[in-house]
Amino acid sequence: METHKQNFYLIQALRFLAAFMVVCCHSTFYTKERLLSSVTVFSMGANGVPLFFVISGFVIVLSSRKLINDKDGWRKYALKRIIRIVPLYWLLTTYKIAIMIFSAGLILHSNIDFSTILKSYFFIPSLNIDGEIRPILGVGWTLNFEMFFYLLFTIALFLRLNTIIFSGSIMIILTFLSFFKTPAWPVALNFYADPIVMNFVFGMISAVLITKNFKVPKSLAIILILINLTYLFSPLQYHLEFIHLNPLLPNILAPFAIVYLSAQIEKHSHVHIHNIILFFGAASYSLYLIHPVIAPLSPTFLKKIGLISPFLSVALCIILALTAAALAYSYCEKPLTKFLNNKLIKAPATILSTNKTPIQISNEHKGKARD
Numbered sequence: 001m002e003t004h005k006q007n008f009y010l011i012q013a014l015r016f017l018a019a020f021m022v023v024c025c026h027s028t029f030y031t032k033e034r035l036l037s038s039v040t041v042f043s044m045g046a047n048g049v050p051l052f053f054v055i056s057g058f059v060i061v062l063s064s065r066k067l068i069n070d071k072d073g074w075r076k077y078a079l080k081r082i083i084r085i086v087p088l089y090w091l092l093t094t095y096k097i098a099i100m101i102f103s104a105g106l107i108l109h110s111n112i113d114f115s116t117i118l119k120s121y122f123f124i125p126s127l128n129i130d131g132e133i134r135p136i137l138g139v140g141w142t143l144n145f146e147m148f149f150y151l152l153f154t155i156a157l158f159l160r161l162n163t164i165i166f167s168g169s170i171m172i173i174l175t176f177l178s179f180f181k182t183p184a185w186p187v188a189l190n191f192y193a194d195p196i197v198m199n200f201v202f203g204m205i206s207a208v209l210i211t212k213n214f215k216v217p218k219s220l221a222i223i224l225i226l227i228n229l230t231y232l233f234s235p236l237q238y239h240l241e242f243i244h245l246n247p248l249l250p251n252i253l254a255p256f257a258i259v260y261l262s263a264q265i266e267k268h269s270h271v272h273i274h275n276i277i278l279f280f281g282a283a284s285y286s287l288y289l290i291h292p293v294i295a296p297l298s299p300t301f302l303k304k305i306g307l308i309s310p311f312l313s314v315a316l317c318i319i320l321a322l323t324a325a326a327l328a329y330s331y332c333e334k335p336l337t338k339f340l341n342n343k344l345i346k347a348p349a350t351i352l353s354t355n356k357t358p359i360q361i362s363n364e365h366k367g368k369a370r371d
Contacts, residue, residue: 009271010263010265012277016281022048025046027042028041028314031310031317034300035303036308044235047232050196056203057149057205057206058207062207067157077154077157083345088332088336089143125192133187144191149200172198175195175198178194178195195252199255218268218269286325286328286329286332290324291324294321295321
């Protein structure tokens with residue numbers, strides 16, 4: 001039966017939004033820490049992380065379907081994930097270590113410790129100098145979760161188990177354990193026993209639901225997306241105490257609703273997203289990883305020349321991050337990923353490689369979701 005591929009441009013745009021919100025959050029933090037202590041941190045921007053995780057769960061489920069019945073599927077899947085995540089992360093971790101060694105004054109909250117460095121390279125949770133479970137490249141803490149999720153998927157493919165039930169069950173158990181954990185627990189268990197892992201579960205649920213024929217009216221979907229985006233990235237959530245809800249549940253349900261409803265809109269109607277947004281959606285991984293080693297240069301420089309302007313500092317942080325991400329994606333991440341895919345998998349690269357090729361799923365769910 002002939003099939004056609006489903007484009008998910010909105011999911012690509014959401015990738016950029018998630019990364020951009022994190023950059024905005026960190027830009028205000030760098031400015032507060034390095035330029036002017038009275039600056040208010042845009043803490044809501046950190047909610048880009050759970051949105052990332054839901055998108056990851058959504059894409060991974062759809063992209064792995066063709067591998068389920070492939071006896072060698074687990075190896076192909078693991079290789080693709082390693083090629084997708086490891087090279088750029090290792091490069092930037094190495095860069096930060098070099099800066100720590102030769103220009104210690106430019107890096108805060110880091111120390112040189114062989115054990116920490118080794119664990120950082122191999123996505124093993126460890127305590128840093130501030131007593132936080134963070135790798136050398138601070139934002140890499142999210143990759144520890146991502147790689148753990150990928151590991152569960154790989155195990156399920158290897159054992160020929162239901163990938164969603166297996167990985168979802170582990171995540172639910174970890175969430176349950178999170179309510180009982182103490183600092184005395186082993187570092188890794190303390191780290192992974194976190195309710196944030198439920199975002200992967202809801203991402204997988206959204207992928208399953210998108211394969212069904214249930215249709216959400218476009219106008220209602222748009223309204224719900226806007227409401228949830230407003231909740232996720234505005235101070236609104238801090239003014240809803242009268243509901244007596246732990247923010248944990250809304251911070252899981254909001255990104256789930258955003259991703260699922262966005263996919264529903266595109267499943268039933270045409271959506272046009274500007275190529276620049278699609279490009280930065282494709283470059284979102286580069287943007288997320290590279291901004292912590294580039295953006296802090298802005299407040300550091302302004303402080304040095306005596307120009308105490310928080311607005312200018314934040315703006316320059318964002319501009320530097322976007323510029324560096326565009327260059328890193330175009331001249332490092334994309335060609336390196338393509339080269340490694342061709343060499344190690346003997347097949348064309350399957351990441352989102354251009355702003356012309358968004359996430360694609362065939363209507364029978366046998367096509368590739370690019371992550």
